[in-house]
Amino acid sequence: MQIEASVPQAVPSDPSVDLNQVRSIIQEFKTLPGAMLPVLHAIQDALGYVPPSVVPLIADELNLSRAEVHGVISFYHHFRQQPAGRHIVQICRAEACQAVGADALVAHAKAALGCDFHGTSSDGQFTLEPVYCLGQCACGPNMQIDDDLHARVSSDKFNRVLRAKRGVQ
């Protein structure tokens, strides 16, 4: 049997990603010691996710293999490889929030958004994520929408906050 030389698999090009923008982000951070996380954060902040099509660029600029870059992206919960909804809704699942009803809030959120954790509501507005502690443990249950924190979140408060988010778009 003949073994073919392995050819790096082509990464599907994604016309929605502006690779020049990504290149300039990488240039900005690549000289930092341990530049990988700052680069990935900057890309996700700009694009909302880290598209597979940018992996070869990062690998090339940081002198790493694609596997290493992919390995880092997939290790950290914060980095996403697909676009998310317009807003990220994080609900704390950790013990302090559990002690004051986080599980019920999670069940309500899943029903209200019609999706499970890591899913997005059908209108594309909200992606639901679990989070293990937001550091507001004396005032649970807690959630964060984008960078806005909300403490002592009841089902009613959840509905109000999401309505307000929809209203201001």
Add this chain to the structure above:
Amino acid sequence: MSASNTSITVYVPRDSTALALCAEQVAAAIAQQAAQRGISINLVRNGSRGMFWLEPLVEVATAAGRIGYGPVESEDVAALFDADFLNGGQHRLALGLVEEIPYLKKQERLTFARVGITDPLSLPDYLAHEGYAGLRRALTMPSAALVQEVLDSGLRGRGGAAFPTGIKWKTVAATVAAQKYIVCNADEGDSGTFSDRMVMEDDPFMLIEGMTIAALAVGATRGYIYVRSEYPHAIAALNQAIATANSANYLGDNILGSASSFHLEVRKGAGAYICGEETALLESLEGKRGVVRAKPPLPAIEGLFGKPTVINNVISLASVPIILARGAAFYKNYGMGRSLGTLPMQLAGNIRRGGLVEKAFGVTLRELLQDFGGGTASGKPIRAVQVGGPLGPYLPPSLFDTKLDYEAMAAVGGMLGHGGIVVFDDSVDMAKQARYAMEFCAVESCGKCTPCRIGSTRGVEVIDKIVAGQPQQIKLLRDLCDTMVNGSLCAMGSMTPLPVLSALDHFPEDFGKGELGQAA
């Protein structure tokens, strides 16, 4: 209302818990009402006093001291003005002098002395409240004397492992290298803990000062604060404080005209709990997966980028300025046994008065839960408390008279860790909590070692079987826990069994009905 030409100072916290309870809207309403009524006020955004059931806690500076009102909602603001709160007027939300509130008055705040009082981002405010007194003294001392001062203070790492901070510093100081680092572990991922977050948001210069002193002590010129991505407010506060410290020459080259230089940078984590483990954190800072390293070599000898590195928790480093400012003897005068100084403890979960309590070591759990915390928020009896984070055991009420000291807690099978205390009332299902501990480990394991990676998943399965009515599986669960305790590379795998086994030991009745409790 008395018209006055000197403006009155009003404080509205900018701590993220206060913000989560709508402090921003309250501040805006106060500014708007003042403008509408033609009153000139000086609105200061202070940190939080850590009495979170009173947040947003609005304070007014009067001749008698700071008078508090809380919890204030924006709808209350007009009525507060009507009640002349700017001159300490009576109102149903009035709390009197804030310093006299028993919860605060009974504390021994050394590390948190400024927190809630000052504007966290004002360097002049920091300097006016003993800020940088420690660094000024440190700059006059040889580095060996600095290390000795921290050794003499008895300070042990406040991140959980309680290793003597001075010994760590001594090792780094003694290791010869062209480059050394100070790394602050600000990956406060444990549920029930928020003291690190409060330092970073509510007194960031204190952390910066502590790291700078550490740099002088060991000869490091570069430092990183690794902050979890879940703390955007902390990251913003630190970045702003670092910029201010740089421009005032408290950081950078030739600090305050000395020969010493220290460059400090914030790095943002990416949602991996394991990166709170020091070697995983270093891997992450280097740009890799946050996978635990085997020790030795110790980070003190081969740490970040292979160089000698001091890696300390936020509270450890934040405790250093006052030790230098007031001396080791002052600090070690607090505490008991080998647990010296104070510990900022955090009351969380189902608790009536949740918040931050800084006390000398030796306070009992019951004093914290009852005298400070006031029992549960739900009004039901406390059934269990988890001390020291998700890897800490669950303690039943029979152990609440234990003194909070590293050794005394260990003697009853508990751990003190970083002083996070999560309270559960009698509606808690302890088998569910045990299952959660394993599930959390399965989600967050770095995967490097088998007992943690696979054991946690098997642990979830075994607990499910027990709860479904197979008591004989309890022996298997204990066996599995034993393997994880003894075979894991780091605390994640070796300590996940603690909450599981403590739930089994103290609350066997939750693991099945009737005779199953006996079998446990």
